[in-house]
Amino acid sequence: xxxxxxxxxxxxxxxxxxxxxxxxxxxxxxxxxxxxxxxxxxxxxxxxxxxxxxxxxxxxxxxxxxxxxxxxxxxxxxxxxxxxxxxxxxxxxxxxxxxxxxxxxxxxxxxxxxxxxxxxxxxxxxxxxxxxxxxxxxxxxxxxxxxxxxxxxxxxxxxxxxxxxxxxxxxxxxxxxxxxxxxxxxxxxxxxxxxxxxxxxxxxxxxxxxxxxxxxxxxxxxxxxxxxxxxxxxxxxxxxxxxxxxxxxxxxxxxxxxxxxxxxxxxxxxxxxxxxxxxxxxxxxxxxxxxxxxxxxxxxxxxxxxxxxxxxxxxxxxxxxxxxxxxxxxxxxxxxxxxxxxxxxxxxxxxxxxxxxxxxxxxxxxxxxxxxxxxxxxxxxxxxxxxxxxxxxxxxxxxxxxxxxxxxxxxxxxxxxxxxxxxxxxxxxxxxxxxxxxxxxxxxxxxxxxxxxxxxxxxxxxxxxxxxxxxxxxxxxxxxxxxxxxxxxxxxxxxxxxxxxxxxxxxxxxxxxxxxxxxxxxxxxxxxxxxxxxxxxxxxxxxxxxxxxxxxxxxxxxxxxxxxxxxxxxxxxxxxxxxxxxxxxxxxxxxxxxxxxxxxxxxxxxxxxxxxxx
Ligand code: G6P
Numbered sequence: 001x002x003x004x005x006x007x008x009x010x011x012x013x014x015x016x017x018x019x020x021x022x023x024x025x026x027x028x029x030x031x032x033x034x035x036x037x038x039x040x041x042x043x044x045x046x047x048x049x050x051x052x053x054x055x056x057x058x059x060x061x062x063x064x065x066x067x068x069x070x071x072x073x074x075x076x077x078x079x080x081x082x083x084x085x086x087x088x089x090x091x092x093x094x095x096x097x098x099x100x101x102x103x104x105x106x107x108x109x110x111x112x113x114x115x116x117x118x119x120x121x122x123x124x125x126x127x128x129x130x131x132x133x134x135x136x137x138x139x140x141x142x143x144x145x146x147x148x149x150x151x152x153x154x155x156x157x158x159x160x161x162x163x164x165x166x167x168x169x170x171x172x173x174x175x176x177x178x179x180x181x182x183x184x185x186x187x188x189x190x191x192x193x194x195x196x197x198x199x200x201x202x203x204x205x206x207x208x209x210x211x212x213x214x215x216x217x218x219x220x221x222x223x224x225x226x227x228x229x230x231x232x233x234x235x236x237x238x239x240x241x242x243x244x245x246x247x248x249x250x251x252x253x254x255x256x257x258x259x260x261x262x263x264x265x266x267x268x269x270x271x272x273x274x275x276x277x278x279x280x281x282x283x284x285x286x287x288x289x290x291x292x293x294x295x296x297x298x299x300x301x302x303x304x305x306x307x308x309x310x311x312x313x314x315x316x317x318x319x320x321x322x323x324x325x326x327x328x329x330x331x332x333x334x335x336x337x338x339x340x341x342x343x344x345x346x347x348x349x350x351x352x353x354x355x356x357x358x359x360x361x362x363x364x365x366x367x368x369x370x371x372x373x374x375x376x377x378x379x380x381x382x383x384x385x386x387x388x389x390x391x392x393x394x395x396x397x398x399x400x401x402x403x404x405x406x407x408x409x410x411x412x413x414x415x416x417x418x419x420x421x422x423x424x425x426x427x428x429x430x431x432x433x434x435x436x437x438x439x440x441x442x443x444x445x446x447x448x449x450x451x452x453x454x455x456x457x458x459x460x461x462x463x464x465x466x467x468x469x470x471x472x473x474x475x476x477x478x479x480x481x482x483x484x485x486x487x488x489x490x491x492x493x494x495x496x497x498x499x500x501x502x503x504x505x506x507x508x509x510x511x512x513x514x515x516x517x518x519x520x521x522x523x524x525x526x527x528x529x530x531x532x533x534x535x536x537x538x539x540x541x542x543x544x545x546x547x548x549x550x551x552x553x554x555x556x557x558x559x560x561x562x563x564x565x566x567x568x569x570x571x572x573x574x575x576x577x578x579x580x581x582x583x584x585x586x587x588x589x590x591x592x593x594x595x596x597x598x599x600x601x602x603x604x605x606x607x608x609x610x611x612x613x614x
Contacts, residue, residue: 001027001612009067020194031086098130101162134148198248255595272419273397288420299344301347304349307611311490316414317329359613365390378417472515474521476538488583496593505524528557528572548566
């Protein structure tokens with residue numbers, strides 16, 4: 001949801017900012033822009049509709065000098081993607097330039113007032129209202145720039161991460177945040193700001209994660225000053241962040257998505273490393289052990305999440321109910337937060353989020369916290385807002401996920417949910433010793449089994465060509481594999497723009513069966529498990545109506561090979577771990593169909609990876 005980056009120091013800002021925008025492009029990619037203050041103290045703003053490469057092209061002949069600058073990559077909220085609506089936004093006098101990630105909810109009222117005072121607007125964005133308001137305050141009051149920003153922020157309703165620079169001032173960046181992420185990187189005689197650490201990590205590993213509702217006054221050569229919105233200076237801690245730069249590169253793969261699909265044997269291993277003891281008979285999740293009584297005494301678990309993370313939550317529901325015998329509800333965070341839910345102090349709320357920044361999930365957490373529930377986070381991005389807002393939690397440790405369609409984060413979340421369910425069940429004594437040991441052992445076999453599925457990549461790529469031009473798909477699954485079917489359908493929708501519907505296999509006859517004809521591919525997860533016979537019946541219902549069956553089957557299942565029109569084999573595993581395997585061929589199928597269609601796999605239209613607006 002928009003990426004912002006800024007630099008002040010001794011180097012030229014432009015190359016740092018452009019490289020930073022490329023790293024942040026996963027957050028939005030409909031327009032991009034940059035503002036620089038050069039040695040003549042001029043403030044130059046260049047911006048364009050399109051991606052960061054289009055901005056680079058547009059900048060080719062421009063004055064790009066300057067050791068201070070800010071830059072932005074946009075995911076449109078207010079105002080269509082266009083040159084005028086791209087950030088940075090100038091104030092009317094062109095003395096100030098502002099970039100913003102978030103939504104200013106009361107922009108209409110403020111715009112009306114400013115227009116009334118004679119202010120002329122150049123864009124349809126909410127952001128321009130803020131920069132005009134700051135200038136208006138500066139003009140009508142004898143205050144410093146940082147005071148004017150503070151006064152303006154106190155009039156704003158909504159969410160923001162902003163950065164502002166000024167003509168004639170080659171030394172200062174003012175940055176602030178409320179409900180949108182912002183980090184400050186501290187180098188040798190230089191400062192960086194960014195929506196996340198990825199644009200900064202190659203220059204410094206010293207970071208400050210700005211707290212909510214704070215403002216950073218960054219001045220070349222001076223110590224960093226951070227205040228709250230009441231202008232009271234607040235202390236800050238510098239954190240050391242280690243990140244391997246190769247994690248931010250494609251590493252020889254054509255897309256980040258396929259790299260991330262292929263990383264899964266390793267990322268699942270990383271997610272379990274150190275969390276299963278050497279004897280393989282204990283799960284060590286410190287987030288649970290430290291708060292044992294909260295989990296053991298929980299009368300209910302509520303899982304809140306969005307998108308792919310919500311699908312992982314549905315698998316978590318099965319695992320937690322199966323192993324721990326605690327009732328579980330899985331909620332879309334965006335619905336939960338607005339429906340006055342019943343929450344008790346002895347509820348445990350599990351928030352799942354890859355980015356750790358999803359606005360709806362954060363709001364759901366705050367709501368549950370206000371009712372006294374214990375909040376456990378399952379996140380990927382280290383240091384992001386959700387892990388900081390929760391009482392306890394576990395990282396999934398899959399490394400940066402850059403492809404907009406989530407793959408390794410999904411299996412990482414399911415892995416941690418499995419460990420979590422085992423861990424609680426152990427404390428509650430609600431799982432048999434045999435099953436406990438069996439699941440731990442088999443979880444450690446999963447990476448090897450995923451390797452075997454990945455070896456079929458070429459075959460799946462060839463096979464995907466048959467379905468490249470299908471206009472609709474249905475994905476069916478039951479039990480543990482129902483959420484895997486939903487996730488498979490979501491992957492196809494996201495990156496190939498083909499309509500795909502995920503459904504519980506038995507529910508199909510209550511509606512979607514009307515869609516089935518010779519043109520309709522039906523992807524069925526039909527592995528050999530307790531629901532096997534039932535799924536065969538569901539397949540027959542499709543076949544009777546001439547639908548084409550693509551089945552994900554257990555290796556060597558001759559019976560299913562006869563029934564299905566096409567099949568992909570996966571190794572046998574425990575039913576409760578099947579989604580970790582069945583989701584892999586579905587990721588590959590979606591990927592190859594999207595590639596065949598020439599889609600922008602890593603940056604599909606209209607989507608963004610980090611959704612910091614509600
Ligand atoms: C966006 C992403 C999805 C993701 C969802 C939730 O829509 O495109 O891939 O599943 O947000 O994000 P989170 O970071 O909270 O898991």
